[in-house]
Amino acid sequence: MFSEELLAWHDANARELPWRGERDPYRIWISEIMLQQTTTQTVKGYYARFLAAFPTVRALADAPEQEVLKLWEGLGYYSRARNLQKAAKIVAHEMDGRLPDTAAALKKLPGIGDYTAGAIASMAYGRRELAMDGNLVRVLARLTAEGGCVGETAVKKRLRAAGEALVDADRPGDFNQAMMGLGRLVCLPGEPKCGECPVSRWCAARARGLERDLPVTPPRIEKKTERRGVALVFCGGRVLVRRRPEDGLLGGLWEFPNFPDAMDAPSLVECLAELGVNAAGGRQIGAASHAFTHLLWKMEGFAFSAAALPDGEKLRAVDAAGLAALPMPTAMRAFREAAEERLRVG
Numbered sequence: 001m002f003s004e005e006l007l008a009w010h011d012a013n014a015r016e017l018p019w020r021g022e023r024d025p026y027r028i029w030i031s032e033i034m035l036q037q038t039t040t041q042t043v044k045g046y047y048a049r050f051l052a053a054f055p056t057v058r059a060l061a062d063a064p065e066q067e068v069l070k071l072w073e074g075l076g077y078y079s080r081a082r083n084l085q086k087a088a089k090i091v092a093h094e095m096d097g098r099l100p101d102t103a104a105a106l107k108k109l110p111g112i113g114d115y116t117a118g119a120i121a122s123m124a125y126g127r128r129e130l131a132m133d134g135n136l137v138r139v140l141a142r143l144t145a146e147g148g149c150v151g152e153t154a155v156k157k158r159l160r161a162a163g164e165a166l167v168d169a170d171r172p173g174d175f176n177q178a179m180m181g182l183g184r185l186v187c188l189p190g191e192p193k194c195g196e197c198p199v200s201r202w203c204a205a206r207a208r209g210l211e212r213d214l215p216v217t218p219p220r221i222e223k224k225t226e227r228r229g230v231a232l233v234f235c236g237g238r239v240l241v242r243r244r245p246e247d248g249l250l251g252g253l254w255e256f257p258n259f260p261d262a263m264d265a266p267s268l269v270e271c272l273a274e275l276g277v278n279a280a281g282g283r284q285i286g287a288a289s290h291a292f293t294h295l296l297w298k299m300e301g302f303a304f305s306a307a308a309l310p311d312g313e314k315l316r317a318v319d320a321a322g323l324a325a326l327p328m329p330t331a332m333r334a335f336r337e338a339a340e341e342r343l344r345v346g
């Protein structure tokens, strides 16, 4: 039987991971949200630190948002952290601290989509649910020799139905993990290792010699490039920082003020003046770039001085310790280091 072969392979090959074999719904939830878009190696450290700081759903619900974002710093896709906390508040205050035990109810919480709902329901509650991530899409498209583009809703539905029919009734959580492991270790994107595959005899793509041609994926979207000037404005041992709006890219995180196409000191002085900051100087301090999913920032940094800086909710000056405590995106790392250096030497 398909699932028997797959699970036997999984039992022999599963990696030791901090969340492997976990049954606590809260801990499974945290690991699954962190693992979206982020490698296992990176997640390990974050997972341990996050759970040490917020060991229960109530602890997460009641924490200041900036503390949650600080612990997420460097993981990227920060809306995941904000949604996690929004959902934690609902679970803590409206559900008596217990995560729902069905995929349908889990999906009603912020940030929990089909995949995460299936993962929690199957791994924590033993529900016969499919957790279809990108690995499963690829594996299922090959198993069924699906010729349609996997970006299309109708195709995803077909793959989901095929996957749901395969889920093991006794070990649904292990089944999902086994399928993901198969995608990660054997049914690789470019070169599937069909000779090592425990389920090759059920694979329609392999039978027809199509394993390298599938899945059919949507065309890649070209990254848009944005040039941004970054201003480090210093005043008496402090540097100016700005909080990004709650919604949108890097929402709620702190940054040094930066402006599209303001790539020289005079342009930045004008932009800063619009924020009410009178900056002088403008020494070039270096360039950095940062790639988001569909966007590339090419940044040029400049250091300014000012006689006074604002002290508001969203725009304020911080000293070295204040800077270290703020959640800042990785995109700002090079400039943060430059600012820390300058604040250290005075």
Ligand code: SF4
Binding pocket: 139, 142, 143, 186, 187, 188, 192, 193, 194, 195, 197, 198, 199, 200, 201, 203, 205, 206, 211
């Ligand atoms: S036989 Fe090859 S293509 Fe098919 S599921 Fe296994 S590794 Fe993937």
